[in-house]
Each structure stands twice: as structure tokens, then as C-alpha cells.
Amino acid sequence: MELVKRYIAAVQRELPQAKQQEIGRELKANIMDQIDALTEQKGQLNEDDISTLLVNMGHPRQVAWQFVPPQPLIQTSSMPLYKNTLFMVLGILFLLQTVETTTAWLSSFDMGLIGFLHGLASGFIESACFGFTAITLAFVFTGSTRLDEQASRCNNWQPKDLPKAEPGWQYIDMSDIFTDLATYLFLLLVIWYPLWFIAESQAASSSLLSDNARLILQWASPVIVLGLVNSLWQLRVRIWSKALLIANILLNLTAMLIVLYLANSSPLLGVTPEQWQGVFSHAQVEHSAMVSLFIIALFPAWEVLRDSLRLRKL
Amino acid sequence: MTTAQLDKMRLELRRGVLVLAVLASLKQPHYGYSLRKQLQDGGIDIDEGTLYPLIRRLADQELLDSEWRQAEGRERRYYQLSELGTSLLGQLTDEWQHLNTSLASLLATKTQETP
Structure with a gap:
């Protein structure tokens, strides 16, 4: 027994x-x-x-x-959204940590490559743990509400509400939308760094961008917010329509013009030549930043071209 | 088709029917082991790991009433169809008979058509 x-x-x-x-x-x-x-x-x-x-x-x-069958912490139906949100937030946190650590590295004379890598890894792990926990808890606590919404959506539908069986390009991939969302959120966070970053780090962070560049970016914030709204709209409809394509073209055109304007403004970076002594000259860094911005401008330019061609097909 | 595939399909086929078999057997009160025995005698072999949790689930859904009784010097939990369970069993029986008739007809047609 x-x-x-x-x-x-x-x-x-x-x-x-x-x-x-x-x-x-x-x-x-x-x-x-x-x-x-x-x-x-x-x-x-x-x-x-x-x-x-x-x-x-x-x-x-x-x-x-x-x-007593085990209950998953995150509902299976919520997993795609959970994964995308997690990748987006962790991606943003990594980029922010890279900016922060790079700024600290460039502004410091006694920080070596090992110190930089250590700072990057430890800072990212710390913020990633917080981000992961926060997102997981949010999904756990809102799980039942989302299930009710999904059930209600699945019960109240009509075949005529479904989108037409269009060519493959018309369906917007969820990962593309989340990449855009992550980019816009990251830009907003970088631009408005001084508003939320702790006081003692402000001095270091302000040295990355010049006041002039920061001002231009701050003026561009409404465009970024519109980009966020546009991405959320895409997330809701998940299919390219004429209106959505036109909105995307206008948005990317504006973004391209802002980046080109920024590339032509000088100075771009707030670092002083003394801080870069022994690494690069100030002119070299400015030139590199300008070239980088021109390359960045090619991305919205490509999207404008792509969406214009798509618009003609509709 | 491999044996594993066949086993999986048989399991799926039996899963829904087991509920009906258990509900039908519990018109009379039974405890876990006696129910299993009754099902086995009726030609339905079901392992303990499936049967006992199934009975509890049905009781949680208020389809079964249960009570602890002392018998043969030991306590046992007896289950019996509740009012709700009886009503559901009637509906499920109709559904099963309808399905069975339809399926029998389909299977007969298939057999005749096969050269």
C-alpha cells in the first residue's frame, strides 16, 4: 500500500x-x-x-x-499577436539600448570595447526582462477579454464583409505592420529622449544629435504619429485599398523629404571633435551621417514607387 | 495507413461516443471501477486514465450527481445521471440514432459501389 x-x-x-x-x-x-x-x-x-x-x-x-488539463499562460489564438508584440518591443528596447550605450561610449574616454559590449548586454537584458514580463502579464490579464471579442467577431460576420480574393500583394503581412510600428515608436522615443530620459543621462544623450537636427525631428513628430495611426489602420484592415495606398504614398513621400532635408542640414551631430579625438574627425562623422540619411531616404522612396505602381493596378 | 494513424483515428472516432456511453451507463448509480466494468462488459474498453477524469468533467458540468457512500468497508464515490444529464442523454441519443442511420446508409452505398 x-x-x-x-x-x-x-x-x-x-x-x-x-x-x-x-x-x-x-x-x-x-x-x-x-x-x-x-x-x-x-x-x-x-x-x-x-x-x-x-x-x-x-x-x-x-x-x-x-x-485538470494545464492551461497555457497565453491563449493559442493570441500567440501570433503576442510574438509580434514581443519582437517589436524587444527590438525597440535593443535599439534604444544601442543608442544609449553608444552615446555613453562616445562621450567617455575611459570606456573600452569590452565596457561598451558589457553595457549593451546588461542594459538590454535588464530592459528586456521588464518588457517581456510587462507584455506577458498584459496578455495574461486581457486574455479572456480578447477571447470574448474574437468569439463575438466569429459569430457576427457575413461572407460579403470578407475582402475580395485579390492578388497576394494586397494582403498586408502582420510582421511588416509590426516592423513599421516598431520603427515609428523607436523614432518617437529617440526624438523625445529628453522628456523621459533620466536627468543625469540627459547630458550624455544630448551629445548624439545636434539641437538643429533634434528640432527638425521634433517638428516631424506629427508625421511619425500619422505613421503610427496608418500602421494601426493597416493592422485593422490587413488589405491594401486605394485609400490606404494613397495614405502610405503621402506618408512615405513626406518622410523621404524630411530625411533629405535633415541630411542637408548641418551640423547633424552634437558631438564635439574633442570627444572623437583618436577615432574619427568631426567632418568624417558628419559626412557619414549625411550619407546614411540619404540611404535611409531610399526606403520611403522605394515604398512610394512600389505603392504608386500598385495604385495603378487597382 | 500506418498503425499509429489508424489508432489516432479510432481514438478520435471513439472520443465523442464515450460520453454517450458513459451517460447511458449512469442511468443507474455506479462508482468508477463498476462503471468501467459495465462498459467493458458492453464491449467498450476504456482505460482508467480516460474514464475517471471524464466522469469528473461530466459531474463538473452538472450532468451527473455524485455522493460518497460506504460499501464493503470502503468509501466510494457513486455517480448517477442528473436531471440535466437525463435531458441531454435523450437529445444525444436522438442525434446518435440519426447519425447512425445516415452513416449506415452511406456505408452500405459505398460497399455496393466498390467493385
Whole structure:
């Protein structure tokens, strides 16, 4: 009987506390009935017979899971959204940490490459842990609400509400939308750094961009906010329509013009030549930043071209 | 088709029917082991790991009433169809008979058409 006691205790350990006593009691009654039946067939049972009977019952964890199936923390239906949100937020946090650590590295004379990598890794891990926990908790607590919404959406629909079976390009990939969302959020956070960054780091952060560049970017913030709204609109409809394409063209055109204007303004960076001594000259850095901005401008330019061609097909 | 595939399909096929079999068997009160025995005698072999959690689930859904009783020097939990369970069993039985008739007709047609 010692084996039976052990088995029931092992099953109970895998159960929620509220159900341990009740299920343990019932399981014991069922096992004792089986032992009685087996004794009637075979006579006195030894330890091996009982052991075989318990093995046939299944591993205690499996038995416990059959009584109380484990509930996933995140609902399966929410996993794609959860993964995309996680990648987006962790991506933004990594980029922000890169900016912060790079700024600190460039502004410091005694910080070596090892110090830079250590700062980047430790800072990112710290913020990633917070981000991961916050997102997971948000999904856990809003899980049931989202399930209700999905159930309601699945119950109230009409075939005519479905989008037309258009060519493949018309469907907007969720990862593209989240990449755009992440980019816009990252830009907003970098531009408005002084508003939310802690006071002692402000001096260091302000050295990355010049006041002039920061001012231009701050004036460009409404465009970035419109970009965010546009991405959220895409997330809702998930299909390119004429209106959405026109909005995207206008948005990317504006973004391209702002980046080109920024590339032509000088100075771009707030760093002083002394801080860069022994690394690069100030002119070299400014030139590199300008070339980088021209390259960055090619991305919205490409999207303007792509969406214009798509618009003609509709 | 491999044996594993066949086993999986048989399991899926049996899963829904087991509920009906358990509900039908619990018109009379039974405890876990006696229910299993009754099902086995009726030609439905079901392992303990499936049967006992299934009975509890049905009881949680208020389709079964249950009570602990002392019998043969030991306590046992007896289950029996509740009012709700009885009503559901009637509906499920109709559904099963309808399905069975339709399926029998389909299977017969298939057999005749096969050269």
C-alpha cells in the first residue's frame, strides 16, 4: 500500500491545491477497487503486481493533467499577436539600448570595447526582462477579454464583409505592420529622449544629435504619429485599398523629404571633435551621417514607387 | 495507413461516443471501477486514465450527481445521471440514432459501389 500512497501523493503534487484532496480521495478509491478486482483474479498481490497496476494507470503527472488539463499562460489564438508584440518591443528596447550605450561610449574616454559590449548586454537584458514580463502579464490579464471579442467577431460576420480574393500583394503581412510600428515608436522615443530620459543621462544623450537636427525631428513628430495611426489602420484592415495606398504614398513621400532635408542640414551631430579625438574627425562623422540619411531616404522612396505602381493596378 | 494513424483515428472516432456511453451507463448509480466494468462488459474498453477524469468533467458540468457512500468497508464515490444529464442523454441519443442511420446508409452505398 506504500506504493499506492506514494502514487496518489505524486498525483496530488501536480494538481491545484483546491482539488488535491478531492481527486486524491477519489483516485485512492478507484485504485483500491482495481486492487480488489486483481486480488480476486490472482490471489494475494505482491509489490510487483501493484507496481504494474500503477504503471498501467499512467505517470502521475499525466494522470493529474487528465483530471485538470494545464492551461497555457497565453491563449493559442493570441500567440501570433503576442510574438509580434514581443519582437517589436524587444527590438525597440535593443535599439534604444544601442543608442544609449553608444552615446555613453562616445562621450567617455575611459570606456573600452569590452565596457561598451558589457553595457549593451546588461542594459538590454535588464530592459528586456521588464518588457517581456510587462507584455506577458498584459496578455495574461486581457486574455479572456480578447477571447470574448474574437468569439463575438466569429459569430457576427457575413461572407460579403470578407475582402475580395485579390492578388497576394494586397494582403498586408502582420510582421511588416509590426516592423513599421516598431520603427515609428523607436523614432518617437529617440526624438523625445529628453522628456523621459533620466536627468543625469540627459547630458550624455544630448551629445548624439545636434539641437538643429533634434528640432527638425521634433517638428516631424506629427508625421511619425500619422505613421503610427496608418500602421494601426493597416493592422485593422490587413488589405491594401486605394485609400490606404494613397495614405502610405503621402506618408512615405513626406518622410523621404524630411530625411533629405535633415541630411542637408548641418551640423547633424552634437558631438564635439574633442570627444572623437583618436577615432574619427568631426567632418568624417558628419559626412557619414549625411550619407546614411540619404540611404535611409531610399526606403520611403522605394515604398512610394512600389505603392504608386500598385495604385495603378487597382 | 500506418498503425499509429489508424489508432489516432479510432481514438478520435471513439472520443465523442464515450460520453454517450458513459451517460447511458449512469442511468443507474455506479462508482468508477463498476462503471468501467459495465462498459467493458458492453464491449467498450476504456482505460482508467480516460474514464475517471471524464466522469469528473461530466459531474463538473452538472450532468451527473455524485455522493460518497460506504460499501464493503470502503468509501466510494457513486455517480448517477442528473436531471440535466437525463435531458441531454435523450437529445444525444436522438442525434446518435440519426447519425447512425445516415452513416449506415452511406456505408452500405459505398460497399455496393466498390467493385
